[in-house]
Amino acid sequence: MYSLAQKYGFREEALQAAQTILKHPMSIADLEDKLGMIPGTALYELWNYYVEVRAILASDLKEFMTPATGISGALGSLRCSASGSSQIPPWLCNYITSIGNTPHLFNLVEFNMAVARHMRDEGNNYRCACVSVSTQIPLNIWEALASVIHGSLKKVSVIEV
């Protein structure tokens, strides 16, 4: 779809397709079957789009995790025992940072897996608030994160080939 949209100069559709592609790993191995359908120039522009998205995401997500930003409100009273002096649980910090490098990790399954891994590691630690957190807090975190990421994606456009 991206290839066709680029071919016929449909920028809006090309952008939508490029954003959809972000949900998948962007590597030669993962795209192998589709490589024959995308002209090299379009693939090059898609890669440039991906690089730019990653740079903006990394910057915006870093800002998102600084004190007094959106994530603080979403965390509410959550205090992870592994946090130390930081307000943000390390597992969450790692997950958010990883999205900047690999945007396809931004999905609910990966988010829940990050939560589950932390629960497994801290399962016997009754002092960790994450273990007994209400369902509302992860939901708030997810919504705040989604808002930042969607804002980041709006900053990047595709280049017409």
Added chain:
Amino acid sequence: MSSQAESALSLVQGREDSQAKANSITPPPEPLDIPVPDASLIIRSSDLVNFRVHKSVLAMASPIFGDLLSLPQPSDSESVDGLPVVQLSEDGELLNSLVSMLYPVRRVIPDSHDKLLYLLAACQKYDMVQVQSYIRAEVDRGSFPGPVGTEVFRAYAIACGKGLIPEMVNAARLTLDHPMTFETLGESLRFFDGSALRDLARYRMRCRDNLVTACLSFQGLPAGTPSSPYCSSCGGYYSVRWDPNCLQQVLSRNDDSKIQEFTNPLTPSNICEEYSKARQRCFKCTTCGSVHVTANDSTPHAELKSKLAELKSELAEALDKVHTFL
């Protein structure tokens, strides 16, 4: 041929200056200052450089030009100094090299591998078989520039696009020395047309499959004779022998074949290197922990060296069996 005639074939005149390019009406290009004696034709490049040549020479080198020049010219066709002009799509730099290959003058060698490929493509287009063979022979002799580093990806893409089969096969093989990722491909991506990139990806997968199969079959060989050289560091003894398990270690570290092929490609050289590293770990003297690979380079290691050479040769053969196209 005199140096005067040589310079007539060089790219010295006829290029439009920037002012002329800015004009909406393109002025007629200037003919070359020093004419080729008895020139009978002008070939003009895409950037408006005129080359005075002989019809007969061009016709001998290229049957396509031979046919073209045997046709009657239209009465309104352009001429310069009474010489008919043939407009070509190649640029002046390329034609300068090409024309220098037609005459007994100093050859103008392209200064990059990309330009060399475009020169070969021009030979192919005009069916200049002899010139193309000469260039390929010079490439084999190393007289012409080869692709450097990840330029091989671009070389592959250009060769594919221009239908230069030997160069494509050679470049495909050379890409195995590099990871094939978007980072390494970079701007070379723009040169890939049609299914060239997918074909290259699949070629690499087939190469990997063949190398793994060759490694596995090599493991079937019996282990070497155990020997116990003397450790000069601690006075202990350690074992030196061909160990198929080390090859298994190499393969198991590369087991996610699809991703690995693109990020960490297998080649005969790096398989042997990894085997040697794996073997080095086994070489550690159980008493002092030292690695003795180079400590005793005589009899015990001769068997290992021989096995490694045999392995490398078998792996190279396995790669040779992989076709670039299916």
